[in-house]
Amino acid sequence: MSKQHVKLSIGAAIVVASMVYLMFSGATGSTMYYMTVPELHQQVAAMQGEAIRVSGKVTADPIHWDVRNLQLTFTMGEGEASVPVSYKGVKPDMFQIGADVIVEGQIGQDGTLIASHLMTSCPSKYEEEKPTS
Amino acid sequence: MNDVGGAALQFAFVAALYAIATALIGVRTGRQELIRSAERATFGVFALVSVAMIALLFAILTHDFRVQYVTSVSNLSMPIFYLIASLWGGQEGSMLLWLWVLTLYGAIAVAQNLHRNRELMPYVVPTLMATSILFLAILIFAENPFHELAQAPLDGQGLNPLLQNPLMVIHPPNLYLGFVGFAVPFSFAIGALASGRLDSQWIRSIRRWTLIPWLFLTVGILLGGQWAYVELGWGGYWAWDPVENASLLPWLTATAFLHSVMIQEKKGMLKVWNMSLVILTYGLSIFGTFLTRSGVISSVHAFAESSLGVYFLIYLAIALTIAVALLVWRLPELRSDHRLESVLSRESSFLFNNLFFVGIMFSVLWGTMFPIISEAVRGVKISVAAPFFNQVNVPLGLALLLLSGVCPLIAWRRGSVRNFQRNFLNPLVVSLLGVAVLYGSGIRHVVALISLSICLFTFSTIVLEFYRGTRARRASTGGTAWQAFFSLMTRNRRRYGGYTIHFGVVLIFVGITGSSAYKIERDIVLDPMEQTTVGDFALRYETLESDLQPTHESIRARVEVSRNGRYVTTLFPERRFYFAQNQPTTEVALRTSLLEDLYIILAGFEPSGTATFKVFVNPLMVWLWLGGLVMIIGTLIAIWPERGQSARIGAPGTPTTETAAEQG
Amino acid sequence: MNTADIVVIVVMAIGLVAWIGEPVVRRGRMQEAAADAHDDAIERLILQKETLYTAIRDLDFDHQTGKVDAEDHVALRRQMEAEAADILRQLDLADPLADLDLVAEREILAYRRKEDAASEDTCPTCGTDLAADATYCPICGQLLKPAV
Known part of the structure; x- marks a missing residue:
């Protein structure tokens, strides 16, 4: 290997090493457990304080939407399991009973999921319309 | 029918x-x-x-x-x-x-x-x-x-x-034109591998075939971002959603390929690497289609439900196996014709460029696939959020931008340190002066300062490149500076089209920096005729108006915007209710200027007329879209067929005069 | 399924078979393969030649815009010219149409002559090699002769 190649390889190795470092340090800082409502239901206590991302459906339980304070409370469930959710922010357009939602946040003291993000299934996925009415 | x-x-x-x-x-x-x-x-x-x-x-x-x-x-x-x-x-x-x-x-x-x-x-x-x-x-x-x-x-x-939304009407075809287009370079790569005709001819045949899908994909990604911005109503344009990442992945490897292919054309180096990038780009575009279709990432249960995923995975496995097998089989014939002559050369700067692009691609892929990887390894699904992507990709993206500024300063084959230093000096001075001015005007955000200084540096090297080229051209052919400039552009469309694209990228970075570092986001509850301020803007909510259309009913708020006591505009954030789909939608009210976007959403309202708004001020936002436009123009310059290219090869008589003129 | 649909489908099928089958049935003008192989060899050489010419032009341009030193420029250029000459010789052997090569030969000669002529003039200010008819020095911008 020529001297030029050695220099180049050293440079490349430094770049790759710093990229790997960035990826691992970035990953440890921003991970969250990704689970369904039944999975969460089994280990609510264990998950307290952890960052979690939960997917499920909006149940038929009453939805409270406080326009003044942008406070949205509803119940998210799947099958038998369900978890109350409290979210501060704008109610997404697709949010309604039966909608698929993904919630990011933490379990609070009373077992309520305090959501920092609330996402409804994205229409760009062209999911088939659920028959309404 | x-x-x-x-x-x-x-x-x-x-x-x-x-x-x-x-x-x-x-x-x-x-x-x-x-x-x-x-x-x-x-x-x-x-x-x-x-x-x-x-x-x-x-x-x-x-x-x-x-x-x-x-x-x-x-x-x-x-x-x-x-x-x-x-x-x-x-x-x-x-x-x-x-x-x-x-x-x-x-x-x-x-x-x-x-x-x-x-x-x-x-x-x-x-x-x-x-x-x-x-x-x-x-x-x-x-x-x-x-x-x-x-x-x-x-x-x-x-x-x-x-x-x-008109954007959403043209966005999918654009992405497809991009995604699908990479099938052509891939099939030529397979053709070259299978037939053993591994010289640079196939590379030349697909030169435009990679640039055109790349253009469509670029436009598609930008349109998608803009659609998210004006339609989804969360004030942003990019959320590192798996669907967005899926479109970015092949774009990154295709961009890497567009750069490294020049080295193969000029020096006959990096043959295996280029082949791998073509295969990877194709694989990622199929994989991206799979991600968006099967819902394997976003929804936990979609995998079992969707029969599509299986088709894609089987196909992808077969295609990649064949491609890699062919590549391995031909490895002995894919040796480089030349060796790298110097570390300080444009070739090696391209190598680093490729390393960064592939690194970014890998980190995005890693982050997107993290839930699946962690489930396979540890049995728990763990996802990574936007901070991960930002933390990894902001430094890498900035390094890449810096490289795009440094690269044109270095000669092909063998740059000299002396020349490099001399060429480096002016852009460096410009960028340091710029940072001093920005700091003086009160900008203290460290990442924003770094980013803007790199933007300035790259911008000034691009200007310098155009200036030096024009001067050299003028010295050899005479004429006015404009004539020299245009003949420079037309003579080497690929190079100057490329620089134009880089200029667009600089603008995009300016837009991203401004809108992420200095974004203002406020939730406001207002009674009719009540006033509030957000940033420099004074907002006065006047009334709610309603309107009945055949497909939907709309409720809109009338908001008067003024700044420093002077009337600016009146905005109408709106909510619609579509009857057929039984679904409400948010229509964003947007006021764009070169300095910042004012972005208002009507989040909700009460029968009393009290309304809740979400207001964003996104500085420099418009530069992102303008940068996209410049990128498109640059790509069109590069794609446009070079006049007289074929005449120069064969026709007698012309070559001597051509080369004499070129030589100067 | 109505009759119109059936008719369209049948027409579509017949058209497809006829269109695809035609080359197999009429296999008359299929001697192109052999000729192509020879053309390919020449095309490959022309491609190499073109690549080298581009490289030479790039080198000159890098020199003019002050990225390559004068010594490096001369050395690299000589090396590339030698490679180009070699390819032209091969092209001579491969190509029956010699006059096309004469043109190419002239091309390379013109390069050489230009190069020689160029190195006689140097900029009075910075010492850069100049083209014979240069009005300005491409490196430092020194005006060399009064503008006409």
Whole structure:
């Protein structure tokens, strides 16, 4: 290997090493457990304080939407399991009973999921319309 | 017509299989007529898929609600513009459009090479047809767009109102034109590997075939961002959503390829690397389609439900295995013609550029796939959020931007340190001065300062490149500076088109920096005629107005905007309720200026007239879109055929004068 | 399924078979393969030649815009010219049409002559090699002769 190649390889190795470092340090800082409502239901206590991302459906339980304070409370469930959710922010357009939602946040003291993000299934996925009415 | 459409797809399936078989038999037995027949089959497949497209469009336009697809995406009240758009507004239709674009590209590629690259074509045709078969199989066996309902409803459900936006009408076709286009370079790569014609000729044949899909993909990504910005109403344009990442992944490797291919053309180096990038780009574009279709990432249960995922995975596994096997088989023949002469050379700066692009690609892929990887390794699904992507990609992106500024300062083959230092000095001074000015004007955000200084540096090297080139050109040919500038551009469209693209990228970075570092976000509750301030803006909420349309009811708030006591504009953030879909939508009110965007959403309202708003001020936002525009212009400059290129090779007489002029 | 649809489908099938089958049935003009192979070899050489010419032009341009030193420029250029000459010789052997090569030969000669002529003039200010008819020094911008 020529001297030029050695220099180049050293440079490349430094770049790759710093990229790997960035990826691992970035990953440890921003991970969250990704689970369904039944999975969460089994280990609510264990998950307290952890960052979690939960997917499920909006149940038929009453939805409270406080326009003044942008406070949205509803119940998210799947099958038998369900978890109350409290979210501060704008109610997404697709949010309604039966909608698929993904919630990011933490379990609070009373077992309520305090959501920092609330996402409804994205229409760009062209999911088939659920028959309404 | 529906039966005709269905039959056309089935015939296309048979014709595609026929093309694969005859092309391979033809090349084995040396029977040219079989290869010709296979090529004709590719035209046939294109014609048949076009028939299927027309049949589906016909069904939509005539409101044939017997067809399930028509029922799910359209209804009687939709205007014709969105009726046409609903052709790709649902799963089946968008797959059909994907396939149609693919067969169109395939037909053009075959037509272009009826007398060229003859040794490659017997492998190019089967590769293209194999991709078509994947989509044909899905459309025939899993997601038939012509599937008929037992009983036709009176009216359809209509297109999702969020998709009823002109941006969303052109965004999907754009992405497909990009995604699908990489099938052509891939098939030429396979052709080169299989036939053993591994010189740089195939690379030249696909030069434009990579740039065009790249352009469409770039436009598609930008349009997607803009759609998210104006339609989804969360004030941002990019959320590192798996669907967004899926479109970014092949873009990154394609961009890397566009750079490194120059080294292969000029020096005959990096052959294996380029081949791998082409294969990777194709793999990622299929993988991206798989991600967006199967819902494997976003929704936990979609994998079991969706039959599509399996098709994609099987196909992807087969295609990649064949490609990698061919590559390994030809490894001994893919040695470099030359060696790297110096670390300080443009070649090596391109190597680092590639390293960064692939690194970014890998980190995005890693982050996107993290839930699946962690489930396989540790048994728990762990996802990574936007901070991960930002933390990794902001430094890498900035390094790449810096590299795009440094790279033009270094000569091909062997740069000298002395020259490099001299060329480095002016841009460095400009960027340091700029940072001092920014710091003086009160900007303390460290990342923003770093980013803007790199933007300035890169911008000044680009200006310097144009200036030096023009001067050199003028010294040799005379004339005015403008003449010299234009002759410089037309003589080397690829180089200066490339610099123009880099300029667009600089603008995009400026936009991203401003809008992420200095974003203001406020939730406000206002009674009618009440006033508040956000940033420099004074907002006065006047009244709520309502309006009844055939498809929806709209409620909009009248908000008067002023700054420093002077009236600026009146904005109307709006909420609509679509009857057919039983769904509300948010219509963003936006005021754009070169300095910042004011972005208002009507989040909700009470019967009393009290309304809740979400207000964003996004500084420098418009530069992102302008940068995209500049990138498009730059790409068009680079794609445009060079005049006199062919004349210079063969025609007697011209070369001497050409070279004399060039030489100066 | 109505009759019109059936007719369209049948027509479509017949058309497809006829279109695809035609080359197999009429295999008359299929001697192109042999001729192509020879053309390919020449095309490959022309391609290499073109690549080298581009490289030479790039080198000159890098020199003019002050990225390559004068010594490096001369050395690299000589090396590339030698490679180009070699390719032209091969092209001579491969190509029956010699006059096309004469043109190419002239091309290279013109390069050489230009190069020689160029190195006689140097900029009075910075010492850069100049083209014979240069009005300005491409490196430092020194005006060399009064503008006409």
